[in-house]
Amino acid sequence: KAGVTQTPRYLIKTRGQQVTLSCSPISGHRSVSWYQQTPGQGLQFLFEYFSETQRNKGNFPGRFSGRQFSNSRSEMNVSTLELGDSALYLCASSSAGMYNEQFFGPGTRLTVL
Amino acid sequence: QKEVEQNSGPLSVPEGAIASLNCTYSDRGSQSFFWYRQYSGKSPELIMSIYSNGDKEDGRFTAQLNKASQYVSLLIRDSQPSDSATYLCAVTRYTGNQFYFGTGTSLTVIP
Numbered sequence: 001k002a003g004v005t006q007t008p009r010y011l012i013k014t015r016g017q018q019v020t021l022s023c024s025p026i027s028g029h030r031s032v033s034w035y036q037q038t039p040g041q042g043l044q045f046l047f048e049y050f051s052e053t054q055r056n057k058g059n060f061p062g063r064f065s066g067r068q069f070s071n072s073r074s075e076m077n078v079s080t081l082e083l084g085d086s087a088l089y090l091c092a093s094s095s096a097g098m099y100n101e102q103f104f105g106p107g108t109r110l111t112v113l
Numbered sequence: 114q115k116e117v118e119q120n121s122g123p124l125s126v127p128e129g130a131i132a133s134l135n136c137t138y139s140d141r142g143s144q145s146f147f148w149y150r151q152y153s154g155k156s157p158e159l160i161m162s163i164y165s166n167g168d169k170e171d172g173r174f175t176a177q178l179n180k181a182s183q184y185v186s187l188l189i190r191d192s193q194p195s196d197s198a199t200y201l202c203a204v205t206r207y208t209g210n211q212f213y214f215g216t217g218t219s220l221t222v223i224p
Contacts, residue, residue: 035214042216042217043157043214045213058211088156090156092212099145099164100207101147101162102147102203102212103159104149104157104159106155
């Protein structure tokens with residue numbers, strides 16, 4: 001079974017721009033969660049989508065948004081980029097079944113200049 | 114109070130020794146517990162999950178859960194240099210609930 005894939009793997013943007021990141025979950029997984037990881041803050045939860053609906057949301061500003069498509073693929077968007085948005089953005093998929101294990105993709109490394 | 118707390122380390126053990134990693138959590142309603150390993154520059158990799166009190170063994174790894182004490186640990190036997198990584202503890206209530214991650218413990222296995 002193929003794992004979680006994320007595109008692009010690396011991105012360089014400038015302040016004020018916007019960016020869209022993509023995540024394809026493991027086949028059959030309907031839950032997709034997004035995390036931001038920085039050296040100082042660790043793994044911070046952004047949001048989780050299940051069956052095209054946002055089910056959980058972390059404590060991030062409205063500049064961070066996401067969506068999920070009918071095939072469970074998910075995108076997250078960050079508008080008006082700030083220097084502090086530089087981070088590794090991770091997507092994790094889960095079958096959302098009884099055991100609820102999450103599996104991470106390789107991540108997208110975003111650098112904001 | 115943080116949802117999940119881990120000793121950030123760094124923890125250093127000699128090759129062949131037992132490494133012990135600890136995690137405490139604040140939500141008594143937590144039902145599922147996970148350990149992830151993250152190598153520098155890579156994404157977290159699930160290595161153990163545990164759902165009921167007691168021990169769960171998988172190869173050189175043993176996860177221990179004590180819900181009364183709100184404590185979960187990971188033991189790595191016969192530690193190898195390739196075990197050198199950051200270990201993340203994660204908890205969640207049940208399917209559909211958010212995962213909460215600790216900040217991770219950095220482990221170095223010295224050859």
